[in-house]
Amino acid sequence: MRKKKTTSADKTKKALELAGKLPALSGEELPDVARRLGVTEKELIRLAETLSMCGLPPYTPDALFDVYIDENNRIHARSPVGLLERPVQLSGTEGLALLLAGRASAGARTPALSSALEKIRAAMNPAKLDAADRAAKSLDIAPETGGLDPLLDTISAAAADSVKLEMEYFTPSRGKVSARVVRPYGLIYNVDRWLIVGWCEMRGETRVFRADRVKSARATVEIFERPPGFDLETFRRDEMFKHIERTIPVRLRFSGGAAGWACRRWPERARSDADGSASVEFRADRLENIVGMMLSLGPEAQVVSPPELKTLVASAASAALSLYV
Missing domain, CATH: 1.10.10 (Arc Repressor Mutant, subunit A)
Structure with missing residues (x-):
């Protein structure tokens, strides 16, 4: 058993x-x-x-x-004074914050979370509840993962039964769909997307796949053995980002004080240029994750490629500027 x-x-x-x-x-x-x-x-x-x-x-x-x-x-x-000696009591504002955070995390598909949110809703003041619903709608924080439910069910079942998956996976950098056999270890919900953790037989290593890039998945009858001592939560905390398949090539240029910072940040990837600037090339999974860094460095950081990242940074800079002009 x-x-x-x-x-x-x-x-x-x-x-x-x-x-x-x-x-x-x-x-x-x-x-x-x-x-x-x-x-x-x-x-x-x-x-x-x-x-x-x-x-x-x-x-x-x-x-x-x-x-x-x-x-x-x-x-x-x-323990903090009184923490474990009295029932937890939330103010209306705290209840509102929990409800909004819970809705943003609803893609995690956990019955415990759904049950907790229902209990919070039942205990909240009707006026605060209406405010929470209006805020959630205006912020558009509901996760966009509902369409993946059948796929996630297939992957969860395969991981629970330790059977291999035949999977069609889209790789944006190549613009192609490839057939892969994956030994699924489990699913991780990270911010706003589902990630599949498993051994990719085509690559011969543990990989993290984005569920929204899976075109089809079918459980086989072939059993596999999990690595001894493998724990999904430990992997999420300590290893996950080392194994994410980064498919988008990025090139950045840094000048002034940011050039030295870039060389320290990417000692093996940064290349110092004759004019004192530094260029860095790497692959990314999400371009959105780079925008904040580029804005924080101001005019000393420039996106060379891809064009999509230039657009994202320009749009974010314009939105920030509009608050002050």
């Missing part, structure tokens, strides 16, 4: 349970605390590191979890 996969919701629930018990064990040795909580020492250390960055607004020292391990290998923990 295949071991049940641990989800992010499971990990969050476990962390909250341990956070409630940890202060009562403050001052005891790390191995003893780990044993009493039913976790490994490594898991307990990771929990301590995470909790030390969590707390309540305005996130002053007294409003954060105070968790540390001393030189005698004893763990000390103190």
